[in-house]
Amino acid sequence: MNIESLQQSERILFALRGLYDKYGYVRYKMNKFEEYDLYARNKDFLISEGVITFTDTNGKLMALKPDVTLSIVKNTKDDDSRVQKLYYNENVYRVSGGTHSFKEIMQVGLEAMGDIDDYCIFEVMSLSAESLACTERNCILEFSHLGVLSEILRYVGIPEEQSVMRCIGEKNAHELTGICASLGISEEKCALLKNILSVYGRVDEVLPEVRKLLTGIVSEGTLSSFVGIARALSNSARGEMYYLDFSIVSDIRYYNGFVFRGFAEGIPSSVLSGGQYDTMMAKMKRKSGAIGFAVYLDMLEQYEKNEYDVDNLLVYEDCTVSQIKAQTDALIEKGESVLVQKSIPSDVKYKKLIRLQGGKRI
Amino acid sequence: MKTLNIALPKGRLGEKVYAMFEKAGFPCPSIKENNRKLIFENEACGVRYFWVKPSDVAIYVERGAADIGVAGKDILLEYRPDIYELLDLGIGKCRMAVAAKKDFRDDPAATLRVATKFSNIAANHYLSKGRDIDIIHLNGSIELAPILGLSDVIVDIVETGTTLKENDLTVMETVVPISARLIANKASYKFGYREIDKLVHAIAAQTEENK
Numbered sequence: 001m002n003i004e005s006l007q008q009s010e011r012i013l014f015a016l017r018g019l020y021d022k023y024g025y026v027r028y029k030m031n032k033f034e035e036y037d038l039y040a041r042n043k044d045f046l047i048s049e050g051v052i053t054f055t056d057t058n059g060k061l062m063a064l065k066p067d068v069t070l071s072i073v074k075n076t077k078d079d080d081s082r083v084q085k086l087y088y089n090e091n092v093y094r095v096s097g098g099t100h101s102f103k104e105i106m107q108v109g110l111e112a113m114g115d116i117d118d119y120c121i122f123e124v125m126s127l128s129a130e131s132l133a134c135t136e137r138n139c140i141l142e143f144s145h146l147g148v149l150s151e152i153l154r155y156v157g158i159p160e161e162q163s164v165m166r167c168i169g170e171k172n173a174h175e176l177t178g179i180c181a182s183l184g185i186s187e188e189k190c191a192l193l194k195n196i197l198s199v200y201g202r203v204d205e206v207l208p209e210v211r212k213l214l215t216g217i218v219s220e221g222t223l224s225s226f227v228g229i230a231r232a233l234s235n236s237a238r239g240e241m242y243y244l245d246f247s248i249v250s251d252i253r254y255y256n257g258f259v260f261r262g263f264a265e266g267i268p269s270s271v272l273s274g275g276q277y278d279t280m281m282a283k284m285k286r287k288s289g290a291i292g293f294a295v296y297l298d299m300l301e302q303y304e305k306n307e308y309d310v311d312n313l314l315v316y317e318d319c320t321v322s323q324i325k326a327q328t329d330a331l332i333e334k335g336e337s338v339l340v341q342k343s344i345p346s347d348v349k350y351k352k353l354i355r356l357q358g359g360k361r362i
Numbered sequence: 363m364k365t366l367n368i369a370l371p372k373g374r375l376g377e378k379v380y381a382m383f384e385k386a387g388f389p390c391p392s393i394k395e396n397n398r399k400l401i402f403e404n405e406a407c408g409v410r411y412f413w414v415k416p417s418d419v420a421i422y423v424e425r426g427a428a429d430i431g432v433a434g435k436d437i438l439l440e441y442r443p444d445i446y447e448l449l450d451l452g453i454g455k456c457r458m459a460v461a462a463k464k465d466f467r468d469d470p471a472a473t474l475r476v477a478t479k480f481s482n483i484a485a486n487h488y489l490s491k492g493r494d495i496d497i498i499h500l501n502g503s504i505e506l507a508p509i510l511g512l513s514d515v516i517v518d519i520v521e522t523g524t525t526l527k528e529n530d531l532t533v534m535e536t537v538v539p540i541s542a543r544l545i546a547n548k549a550s551y552k553f554g555y556r557e558i559d560k561l562v563h564a565i566a567a568q569t570e571e572n573k
Contacts, residue, residue, distance in 0.1 A: 268547055
């Protein structure tokens with residue numbers, strides 16, 4: 001198979017599967033349906049509201065999967081002997097933000113579940129960056145740490161409530177100032193909070209400043225683990241892709257520790273999202289920790305634009321089968337695509353027009 | 363340098379906003395020409411402006427057609443776009459308020475009929491108070507609703523209060539203060555944060571004067 005002839009999103013999918021195989025992640029195949037109860041209990045974990053449901057022949061209310069992680073967590077068991085490393089590529093069914101109607105979305109991702117240590121976090125975040133690199137675009141993987149953010153908020157004396165987290169997520173410093181004032185938080189602490197939240201940049205450029213700002217505010221254990229992993233990522237081959245941004249706020253009822261988002265230039269929203277979700281594992285009565293991410297291939301597909309339908313349009317007149325075949329074979333041999341027609345179709349965009357008359361190019 | 367696409371709201375507010383951008387060092391003289399052009403660019407300053415309907419600015423920014431834009435807080439609260447809200451420009455100040463006929467008596471035992479263009483803001487406001495309401499979504503002339511008995515109250519933008527006064531209506535409570543906000547597309551910010559930050563700092567210096 002000529003990989004060049006595949007659509008860009010198909011090539012990416014191919015590359016991602018190869019990448020995850022290389023690191024020993026095992027492909028996890030699951031059923032299309034899941035009991036609706038799983039999603040009803042973990043509604044807030046889902047990216048979009050709305051689940052397609054139906055009643056199965058045994059009377060159980062079932063759902064078309066809107067998410068893969070929940071199913072994987074539900075269908076795997078704690079295993080103390082190892083970290084379970086899995087990847088998937090599955091269709092999920094979600095309400096699209098723009099159209100408010102259901103869409104089938106191809107999602108690729110991976111999960112590591114077990115005793116998650118610093119290396120495991122580093123490996124999953126590295127694979128996130130490698131996954132972004134597969135998109136053939138200029139990419140950024142930005143990350144934050146919810147444990148660090150929690151300790152900053154605790155130090156400042158501001159609660160982790162929805163309005164606060166929304167301001168942080170929007171980089172909305174002016175409303176955060178108002179919230180601090182209404183809670184009687186000192187201007188000095190408010191300025192410190194805004195200062196930390198305004199930090200944005202490549203890890204190697206901002207990490208020393210962040211470390212200085214967080215010393216004495218965040219506990220030594222949390223800070224050294226955070227700085228250690230950030231530094232290892234920054235020193236790796238994809239070091240230039242990692243950015244630090246404390247405005248990434250995932251739902252703290254499910255996520256803890258590192259959270260990250262991937263952006264590809266030219267695509268207006270994130271194409272990758274992930275993080276540590278030990279809290280969700282505990283909620284589902286699991287002892288293991290977990291970290292994972294998903295790549296949104298639908299976003300990449302949406303912005304994938306082919307300028308031409310075909311490389312060559314071959315239009316023939318008074319030619320024999322073998323004369324036409326000889327021309328098409330020669331083009332295909334060169335690695336070009338060719339569409340053979342008797343006349344020029346009005347809706348086909350081609351790079352080159354070839355007219356063949358009596359077996360000769362004119 | 364990457365060119366910044368900037369969505370400005372059509373109308374008087376947009377003109378004020380452009381004046382702030384111009385003063386901040388991002389002028390585009392062609393925008394003042396009287397013609398039917400839709401896009402105005404100043405390559406030297408790395409900016410490209412376009413006028414859009416005020417309620418559409420957030421959509422242009424969220425979908426990445428504009429890197430940054432200026433939208434009213436009312437629109438941001440109503441549609442909750444996934445964007446960064448970088449600055450309160452301190453202009454276009456007004457408030458979202460509940461208004462009713464002067465002789466209106468609020469019966470807490472009855473469902474309150476609320477006419478509004480801002481259904482989500484109204485719903486969230488009354489949800490926070492635990493009040494049962496019936497939302498009547500209208501697209502304009504909201505003040506007519508209580509006068510003709512279509513609704514008990516309205517939730518709408520109040521600037522000077524003159525329209526309310528002339529129609530024998532009065533403000534019952536303020537829901538939220540409104541002003542123009544500088545917003546940015548999240549992905550655009552990632553790849554152009556240096557340019558965006560430079561512009562934000564230059565504009566921020568002026569917002570102090572508007573406070």
